[in-house]
Amino acid sequence: xxxxxxxxxxxxxxxxxxxxxxxxxxxxxxxxxxxxxxxxxxxxxxxxxxxxxxxxxxxxxxxxxxxxxxxxxxxxxxxxxxxxxxxxxxxxxxxxxxxxxxxxxxxxxxxxxxxxxxxxxxxxxxxxxxxxxxxxxxxxxxxxxxxxxxxxxxxxxxxxxxxxxxxxxxxxxxxxxxxxxxxxxxxxxxxxxxxxxxxxxxxxxxxxxxxxxxxxxxxxxxxxxxxxxxxxxxxxxxxxxxxxxxxxxxxxxxxxxxxxxxxxxxxxxxxxxxxxxxxxxxxxxxxxxxxxxxxxxxxxxxxxxxxxxxxxxxxxxxxxxxxxxxxxxxxxxxxxxxxxxxxxxxxxxxxxxxxxxxxxxxxxxxxxxxxxxxxxxxxxxxxxxxxxxxxxxxxxxxxxxxxxxxxxxxxxxxxxxxxxxxxxxxxxxxxxxxxxxxxxxxxxxxxxxxxxxxxxxxxxxxxxxxxxxxxxxxxxxxxxxxxxxxxxxxxxxxxxxxxxxxxxxxxxxxxxxxxxxxxxxxxxxxxxxxxxxxxxxxxxxxxxxxxxxxxxxxxxxxxxxxxxxxxxxxxxxxxxxxxxxxxxxxxxxxxxxxxxxxxxxxxxxxxxxxxxxxxxxxxxxxxxxxxxxx
Amino acid sequence: xxxxxxxxxxxxxxxxxxxxxxxxxxxxxxxxxxxxxxxxxxxxxxxxxxxxxxxxxxxxxxxxxxxxxxxxxxxxxxxxxxxxxxxxxxxxxxxxxxxxxxxxxxxxxxxxxxxxxxxxxxxxxxxxxxxxxxxxxxxxxxxxxxxxxxxxxxxxxxxxxxxxxxxxxxxxxxxxxxxxxxxxxxxxxxxxxxxxxxxxxxxxxxxxxxxxxxxxxxxxxxxxxxxxxxxxxxxxxxxxxxxxxxxxxxxxxxxxxxxxxxxxxxxxxxxxxxxxxxx
Numbered sequence: 016x017x018x019x020x021x022x023x024x025x026x027x028x029x030x031x032x033x034x035x036x037x038x039x040x041x042x043x044x045x046x047x048x049x050x051x052x053x054x055x056x057x058x059x060x061x062x063x064x065x066x067x068x069x070x071x072x073x074x075x076x077x078x079x080x081x082x083x084x085x086x087x088x089x090x091x092x093x094x095x096x097x098x099x100x101x102x103x104x105x106x107x108x109x110x111x112x113x114x115x116x117x118x119x120x121x122x123x124x125x126x127x128x129x130x131x132x133x134x135x136x137x138x139x140x141x142x143x144x145x146x147x148x149x150x151x152x153x154x155x156x157x158x159x160x161x162x163x164x165x166x167x168x169x170x171x172x173x174x175x176x177x178x179x180x181x182x183x184x185x186x187x188x189x190x191x192x193x194x195x196x197x198x199x200x201x202x203x204x205x206x207x208x209x210x211x212x213x214x215x216x217x218x219x220x221x222x223x224x225x226x227x228x229x230x231x232x233x234x235x236x237x238x239x240x241x242x243x244x245x246x247x248x249x250x251x252x253x254x255x256x257x258x259x260x261x262x263x264x265x266x267x268x269x270x271x272x273x274x275x276x277x278x279x280x281x282x283x284x285x286x287x288x289x290x291x292x293x294x295x296x297x298x299x300x301x302x303x304x305x306x307x308x309x310x311x312x313x314x315x316x317x318x319x320x321x322x323x324x325x326x327x328x329x330x331x332x333x334x335x336x337x338x339x340x341x342x343x344x345x346x347x348x349x350x351x352x353x354x355x356x357x358x359x360x361x362x363x364x365x366x367x368x369x370x371x372x373x374x375x376x377x378x379x380x381x382x383x384x385x386x387x388x389x390x391x392x393x394x395x396x397x398x399x400x401x402x403x404x405x406x407x408x409x410x411x412x413x414x415x416x417x418x419x420x421x422x423x424x425x426x427x428x429x430x431x432x433x434x435x436x437x438x439x440x441x442x443x444x445x446x447x448x449x450x451x452x453x454x455x456x457x458x459x460x461x462x463x464x465x466x467x468x469x470x471x472x473x474x475x476x477x478x479x480x481x482x483x484x485x486x487x488x489x490x491x492x493x494x495x496x497x498x499x500x501x502x503x504x505x506x507x508x509x510x511x512x513x514x515x516x517x518x519x520x521x522x523x524x525x526x527x528x529x530x531x532x533x534x535x536x537x538x539x540x541x542x543x544x545x546x547x548x549x550x551x552x553x554x555x556x557x558x559x560x561x562x563x564x565x566x567x568x569x570x571x572x573x574x575x576x577x578x579x580x581x582x583x584x585x586x587x588x589x590x591x592x593x594x595x596x597x598x599x600x601x602x603x604x605x606x607x608x609x610x611x612x613x614x615x616x617x618x619x620x621x622x623x624x625x626x627x628x629x630x631x632x633x634x635x636x637x638x639x640x641x642x643x644x645x
Numbered sequence: 646x647x648x649x650x651x652x653x654x655x656x657x658x659x660x661x662x663x664x665x666x667x668x669x670x671x672x673x674x675x676x677x678x679x680x681x682x683x684x685x686x687x688x689x690x691x692x693x694x695x696x697x698x699x700x701x702x703x704x705x706x707x708x709x710x711x712x713x714x715x716x717x718x719x720x721x722x723x724x725x726x727x728x729x730x731x732x733x734x735x736x737x738x739x740x741x742x743x744x745x746x747x748x749x750x751x752x753x754x755x756x757x758x759x760x761x762x763x764x765x766x767x768x769x770x771x772x773x774x775x776x777x778x779x780x781x782x783x784x785x786x787x788x789x790x791x792x793x794x795x796x797x798x799x800x801x802x803x804x805x806x807x808x809x810x811x812x813x814x815x816x817x818x819x820x821x822x823x824x825x826x827x828x829x830x831x832x833x834x835x836x837x838x839x840x841x842x843x844x845x846x847x848x849x850x851x852x853x854x855x856x857x858x859x860x861x862x863x864x865x866x867x868x869x870x871x872x873x874x875x876x877x878x879x880x881x882x883x884x885x886x887x888x889x890x891x892x893x894x895x896x897x898x899x900x901x902x903x904x905x906x907x908x909x910x911x912x913x914x915x916x917x918x919x920x921x922x923x924x
Binding site: 370 | 687690691720721722723725740744745746787788789790793794795796797799800803808809810811812813815816817818819820821826844846847871872873874877879
């Protein structure tokens with residue numbers, strides 16, 4: 016039986032603008048097999064991954080999933096699958112992939128953004144100072160059609176916690192929308208680059224910045240802030256895509272009215288029910304500087320009319336100074352996509368102990384469960400569990416470790432609580448070794464992809480633990496202070512990065528690749544059954560979606576922390592594009608020339624990144640690939 | 646009394662600064678500048694108008710080294726050292742803890758401590774972090790906003806079970822206002838909190854300029870074991886490879902000991918005797 020998934024059937028082809036050839040992609044139709052329960056142990060857990068038949072894939076295969084000829088939102092579609100339906104590039108021919116053209120942005124820094132392709136134009140945004148480029152794909156070498164310099168104020172550089180990144184632009188109705196590090200959202204005419212509107216949403220003077228890629232839902236642009244480590248109070252804001260006027264703002268802490276919690280709020284777990292929990296789960300007034308910034312990804316389900324996004328860690332106090340669950344930080348909100356009214360909330364890490372922001376992407380998929388269609392979201396969390404949540408109710412279907420974990424023993428699906436390990440709680444002045452995962456988590460912001468052909472999630476992630484080695488004296492001009500001397504190191508196996516193909520229904524890793532450094536780029540899955548990702552050393556790799564076998568790789572000029580995309584060019588051929596430009600939190604060791612003799616440089620990365628500078632240097636170049644022709 | 650002292654100190658400071666500036670211009674037009682990384686909005690340490698004691702100190706150093714003085718202004722933030730000293734935008738930071746790991750530090754030129762600041766009229770006579778009343782009063786401390794980091798008194802209060810009554814003031818603050826870290830002293834003056842536990846130089850300077858009388862007392866203990874000091878030695882910081890500059894600054898600190906002591910007194914910096922073991 017073929018179950019239609021509303022989420023996948025919505026407007027994912029809506030970006031189709033009629034300028035281009037009709038889509039030639041035909042997805043293989045997979046038979047969905049009913050499973051006894053959801054989730055259920057996989058009957059073929061010991062079978063070699065490569066031979067796993069499609070017939071066992073219970074995940075529905077909707078016709079609209081992923082991206083087609085264009086790539087119109089950072090994640091490829093509002094469900095955040097990062098799946099390309101293009102299948103010219105396959106497991107069999109990907110070895111013929113060659114560089115078609117490149118483009119230097121002139122900026123050196125962590126290039127974390129996804130390019131967008133709409134019509135015959137590609138749109139890019141650089142890290143600070145946030146220059147937007149439009150490239151003409153119809154001309155040889157894709158020359159610049161226009162460029163727009165956001166003139167981001169220099170002082171914003173001193174505010175950003177972990178390199179001055181930008182995660183991408185959004186597209187709406189002939190306009191390009193993006194955020195600047197100094198807290199502006201700007202709309203540009205996609206044809207001319209002329210500014211349509213600009214909205215100032217935050218203030219760098221208070222430690223606030225914006226780095227996330229906006230998501231367009233209907234006629235709203237959804238944007239959130241960064242800066243929880245400075246005690247910035249988190250929010251998600253909806254702007255009118257046509258005018259930039261603010262429609263609503265939902266705070267992550269404070270009274271229910273500020274959080275847009277009203278009569279429609281029906282969280283699944285009892286601990287999330289009650290009046291003004293955004294105030295009462297904190298010491299007096301601490302919610303005002305409580306963090307919970309929304310700097311990650313927003314997903315959108317038009318059929319349910321809900322958006323989903325995670326909130327950052329609580330701050331800036333240490334855990335012992337903020338007793339309570341610290342709502343609504345380190346969790347996920349489901350909100351009405353029009354009004355912003357909260358529908359439910361689930362907290363990955365109540366009273367977070369480890370800087371575990373809950374902002375990672377929520378991938379919306381449907382599968383055939385015991386009681387019919389399960390509409391779920393899948394979330395690989397910093398705390399080391401991959402969660403499958405009912406995205407209608409917020410109930411936890413499952414929470415399964417995907418890395419080595421010492422800081423907790425599991426998630427109680429009855430209460431929804433993360434079960435933490437007392438001995439691993441950081442305490443001032445106490446040496447605690449092997450806290451796994453480390454502060455950047457089992458997986459940080461770097462988004463995974465999902466292939467409806469294999470039913471697998473392709474998770475780029477970390478294999479990092481940390482030691483709290485006593486106390487270090489630090490100083491902010493005029494104020495000496497004491498902090499934990501935190502040092503990150505590789506988890507079991509000695510490698511710092513992994514790419515895992517994960518079966519969210521069978522709750523198991525089907526294959527796993529290791530990388531010497533954290534896998535800090537997004538992955539891209541394609542209908543050719545190829546998965547692409549980049550490494551901090553600069554390798555851009557294509558692997559077999561079913562086996563993980565390395566099929567092709569190319570060494571770019573700098574480390575890769577970007578988001579690969581795929582599109583069909585005006586010549587009718589499939590292209591794959593990715594930024595090369597090392598940076599981001601681990602890459603800041605290279606970008607900022609930090610002293611790796613200091614193991615705590617860049618908040619603990621110094622020691623772990625000791626060798627990175629010997630294998631890569633700063634850069635900022637887009638690489639675009641296609642098959643070597645006949 | 647305070648006003649008289651403030652006026653006198655202002656005159657002294659202005660004179661020192663003027664003399665240093667004059668010296669700079671007179672003798673060192675062609676020599677490479679002494680490039681100082683400083684916060685443009687952070688009295689009593691520094692500001693863009695040159696009114697901080699670190700500004701005066703920088704002028705004295707430049708004069709002694711016979712080099713013109715240049716500033717690179719950069720807001721106090723996480724990444725200050727990374728973006729200024731280590732990025733090569735400047736060569737010396739006038740104040741860092743002697744035990745600082747991000748820079749090579751000179752010998753210390755003063756030692757201060759965290760202090761209690763309260764209103765004189767309240768007569769609280771708080772002298773110790775172990776005073777049980779610190780669990781009842783509204784107590785202000787500064788929030789650092791860096792993961793797992795805190796000012797020592799903030800650590801001390803939570804270790805002693807004082808949490809719900811503790812009010813945090815961001816050490817970064819709102820940069821549109823003058824001297825953002827000083828809001829914690831303003832809060833004592835305004836009656837928002839009963840006691841603030843503040844780094845000495847900040848407390849001393851703003852208490853001396855308060856419209857209502859404040860009491861500044863050094864607390865006890867000096868240390869909590871195993872390692873939570875409330876006293877810190879302060880040095881100048883340079884890049885690790887700049888040993889020559891560090892040596893020159895060390896000589897300055899020894900030669901001008903008395904001038905430095907006078908300068909700190911003029912700014913009401915509560916300071917303690919240094920015990921330096923000279924190599």
